[in-house]
Amino acid sequence: MSTSAAEAVSETASRNAxxxxxxxxRHAWPVRLTHxxxxxxIFIMVGSGLNILNAHPRLYxxxxxxxxxxxxxxxxxxxxxxxxxxxxxxADARHWHFFFAWILVVNCAVYLTWSLAxxxxxxxxxxxxxxxxxxxxxxxxxxxxxxxxxxAAKRYNVLQRLAYLGLLTLLIGMVLTGLSMSPGFDAFAxxxxxxxxxxxxxxxxxxxxxxAIVLFIAVHLIxxxxxxxxxxxxxxxxxxxxxxxxxx
Amino acid sequence: xxxxxxxxxxxxxxAGSGLLLTGCSRIFQADSLTESASFQRVLAAAxxxxxxxxRLLLAGGQMATEYKPSDISPHFKANGTYNPGGEYYNRNVxxxxxxxxxxxxxxxxHPLSLSVADLRRLPARSQITRHDCVEGWSAIxxxxxxxxxxxxRAAGVRSGTRYVVFYCADNLDGEPSKGGExxxxxxxxxxxxxxxxxxxxxIAYDMNGKPLDVAHGAPLRLRVERQLGYKQAKYIQRIQxxxxxxxxxxxxxxxxxxxxxxxxxxx
Numbered sequence: 001m002s003t004s005a006a007e008a009v010s011e012t013a014s015r016n017a018x019x020x021x022x023x024x025x026r027h028a029w030p031v032r033l034t035h036x037x038x039x040x041x042i043f044i045m046v047g048s049g050l051n052i053l054n055a056h057p058r059l060y061x062x063x064x065x066x067x068x069x070x071x072x073x074x075x076x077x078x079x080x081x082x083x084x085x086x087x088x089x090x091a092d093a094r095h096w097h098f099f100f101a102w103i104l105v106v107n108c109a110v111y112l113t114w115s116l117a118x119x120x121x122x123x124x125x126x127x128x129x130x131x132x133x134x135x136x137x138x139x140x141x142x143x144x145x146x147x148x149x150x151x152a153a154k155r156y157n158v159l160q161r162l163a164y165l166g167l168l169t170l171l172i173g174m175v176l177t178g179l180s181m182s183p184g185f186d187a188f189a190x191x192x193x194x195x196x197x198x199x200x201x202x203x204x205x206x207x208x209x210x211x212a213i214v215l216f217i218a219v220h221l222i223x224x225x226x227x228x229x230x231x232x233x234x235x236x237x238x239x240x241x242x243x244x245x246x247x248x
Numbered sequence: 249x250x251x252x253x254x255x256x257x258x259x260x261x262x263a264g265s266g267l268l269l270t271g272c273s274r275i276f277q278a279d280s281l282t283e284s285a286s287f288q289r290v291l292a293a294a295x296x297x298x299x300x301x302x303r304l305l306l307a308g309g310q311m312a313t314e315y316k317p318s319d320i321s322p323h324f325k326a327n328g329t330y331n332p333g334g335e336y337y338n339r340n341v342x343x344x345x346x347x348x349x350x351x352x353x354x355x356x357x358h359p360l361s362l363s364v365a366d367l368r369r370l371p372a373r374s375q376i377t378r379h380d381c382v383e384g385w386s387a388i389x390x391x392x393x394x395x396x397x398x399x400x401r402a403a404g405v406r407s408g409t410r411y412v413v414f415y416c417a418d419n420l421d422g423e424p425s426k427g428g429e430x431x432x433x434x435x436x437x438x439x440x441x442x443x444x445x446x447x448x449x450x451i452a453y454d455m456n457g458k459p460l461d462v463a464h465g466a467p468l469r470l471r472v473e474r475q476l477g478y479k480q481a482k483y484i485q486r487i488q489x490x491x492x493x494x495x496x497x498x499x500x501x502x503x504x505x506x507x508x509x510x511x512x513x514x515x
Contacts, residue, residue, distance in 0.1 A: 047273065056384040063315070063378055066385035068323035085282040086273035090382060091508030092282050098515065099294035183312065183380050184514025187474045188305040190313045199378060199386050 024154060026241035031120065034111040035236055038171075041104045042213060044096060045174075047084030049210060051093035054078055059207055063198035072204050101178060108171055124156055125165050131158035147227050149244040167216050170209050177206040299512040303442065306514075312448055312473035315376040320456060321387040324379070326463035329418035329435065332483050337417050345467035350451070354413070354489035357404030364453055364467045370394045375448055381477040382509065391471050393452030397445045400489070405441075408491045411501070412444040413437070414470055417483035420503060437481040438493050438501040438511070439472050448473045451484065476513035478504045 027035075057075040058065070065071070080086040084096055115121045138159045141147075148157055156164070179185045180193040180202040196202040224232045228244070235241035273279050281287045331337075340348050345364050353359040374392040400412070414437045421433030443449055450471040453460060460466040465482025472479050479502070493499070498506025505511045 044276070044278075047278070053384070055382070058385075060385075063319065064321050064386045064388045066321070066323070066325040066381075066387050068325065069321075081271035081273070084273050084276070084278045086271060086279055089282075089508070091504075091510075094382075094510070095288065095291040095294070095508075096278070096282070098298060099291040102294050102297055181380070182302075182515040183378075183476060184302040184306060184474045187310040187312045188302070193313070199380065203384060 021242040021245060023240055023242050025239050026235045027239050028118070028120070029239065030111065030114045032236055032239060034107050034114075037103065037107045038111075041100050041107060042217070044084055044100045045104060046210060046214060047082065048093045048096035048100070049206075050078040051083035051085065051088060052090060052097060053207065054083065054088050055090045059204040060200035061197065061204060062200055063193075065200040073207075101175075104171070105175055108168075108175070112168075121165075121168075125161050125168075127158050127161045131161060134158050145226055147244065150246045153243050163216060163219070167213065170213050170216070173209045174206065174213070177202045177209060181206065295510045295512060298515050302512075302514045306474065309446060310474075312377055315378065315388050317376060317390065319388050320376060320390055324387040324389045324455070324464065325381075325385060327381060327383075327477060329420060329482065330463045332416075332418035332462075334419075337483070341462060341466070348467050348485075350468060350484060351486045352399060352403045352489075353486070355406040355409045355491060356400075356489050357406060358402070360399070360403050362399075367394050367451065367453060367468070371398060373447070373450055374454075375450070375471075375473070377448070377471070377473045379477055379480065382504075382513065390454075390456045391450060391452040392454035392457075393450035393468075393471065395447060396449045396451055396470075396487075397447065399451065399487070400444060403489070405489055409441060409489050411438045411440060411490050411493055413488040413490055413493055413496060413501075414481040414484050415486040415488065416481050417485055432497055433503070434497070435481065435483070435503045436497055437470065437479055437503070438490075438496075439470075439475070439479060443472050443474065446472075446474070451487075474514055478502070478509060479513045 053075070054077050057077055058067075058071040059073040059075070060066075060069055061072040077088075080088075083093070085092055112121075115125075135158055138157050141157075142159060147153070176192060177196060179189075180196050181199060186193050186199070193199050193202060196205060231242050231244075348364055350362045350364075350367065351359070352362070371394070372392055373395050374390065376388060376390040378386050378388050380386045396412070416435040416437075418435045419433045420435055439449070448471070452465075452469050452471050453467060455461070455464050460469060465480075465484075468484045469482040470480050470484060490496070493501045497503075500506045501511045502509075
């Protein structure tokens with residue numbers, strides 16, 4: 001048998017195998033669109049944010065804090081391969097950061113409006129009482145790298161729900177801590193900076209929330225790879241998702 | 249199956265780290281984008297969105313938060329120029345700024361020339377506010393001075409006025425100007441009329457109850473509380489009322505603005 005014939009046979013076989021897998025429409029187009037805008041935006045926000053942080057890589061707690069004050073966290077400069085732009089330039093980094101901050105805010109607003117109106121958050125993300133009871137089992141499944149199959153794979157598991165809701169909360173937290181670093185916005189809403197414990201506390205929280213988002217992204221990417229990267233990424237591009245079969 | 253997915257995970261992880269190690273900036277060609285004038289114009293749109301939004305939110309003339317005396321920072325970090333030096337400034341320091349003049353001119357009906365003693369005789373305002381540097385740090389200080397609005401009313405602002413420009417005695421010559429030729433290193437700043445007329449905008453002469461020291465802008469500095477630190481011009485000699493600042497120095501309305509920083513520093 002020639003190589004091409006072998007390939008043709010194996011291709012037919014795999015096509016047949018795939019044909020048996022149920023394909024569902026997993027992600028609605030607003031979710032897919034806002035997901036990719038969000039991915040690009042967060043990447044740029046983290047890179048330009050680290051460049052901005054390099055101008056004064058010390059974090060404080062309270063309203064004020066500068067060289068003479070005791071830092072809450074004294075960091076080192078972030079390397080140029082992590083920052084946007086790669087060279088240290090506070091003015092340019094701020095241009096990137098504030099342009100994409102607007103994109104992030106608009107994108108999050110679109111997502112939240114659509115998701116609440118179409119009950120995506122209430123139906124797909126908000127955990128049910130049954131979900132919450134399944135947390136210990138879900139943790140064990142995740143540790144053992146066991147992924148849901150069949151009917152269970154058609155809905156988000158409880159850790160996924162909590163992670164996505166957590167990300168949403170963190171993004172709102174990023175916007176609020178970011179805004180409260182603006183002296184103009186502080187004059188408009190002085191209560192916000194008070195709630196956050198002061199302007200320097202808000203700056204520290206901005207960094208800690210961003211770190212939590214980076215941690216989310218790392219776990220998210222690992223999970224995508226473990227759950228089958230092609231199927232997962234395709235489902236976020238075209239919406240079509242092949243449900244893993246019980247016997248796989 | 250688990251073995252395969254683990255291998256996939258490993259491959260994915262290596263591919264992902266490799267992509268990251270090539271550099272965040274390189275993935276998006278961020279450096280060449282930053283250097284492109286047309287991309288900078290796209291990014292600059294955000295500055296006008298922020299300005300328009302904050303002008304709308306602050307249309308009520310809201311005040312910056314004022315703090316208690318106990319909140320004052322024990323060490324208020326000085327930044328930029330610590331001492332303008334030079335024969336002229338040093339002589340004025342030696343004279344206790346007795347001969348320092350503040351000129352107010354430009355689009356005004358009565359140009360003024362005031363001494364520090366003249367200013368101290370005018371109605372004053374004291375406020376304890378937070379100073380936010382563009383670099384990220386903050387310090388709280390108490391300021392006493394003459395509301396700029398009072399001086400501008402005395403000088404009689406003519407119609408067509410849009411900006412107030414502050415000329416300083418310090419020269420920060422080290423840093424090249426962005427976008428073209430080297431602009432003079434003399435520090436200057438400008439604010440819009442809305443901020444100039446705000447009750448908390450002062451020509452300050454006292455800091456924490458004592459005359460301003462050299463590091464913090466003696467004898468006169470600007471306080472424009474709803475904006476960042478680089479707008480708070482020190483060592484002020486002249487206030488010019490203008491309709492346009494494009495012909496002044498580098499043309500962007502301030503020393504740091506000529507070096508790429510945003511003119512509107514409310515964020």
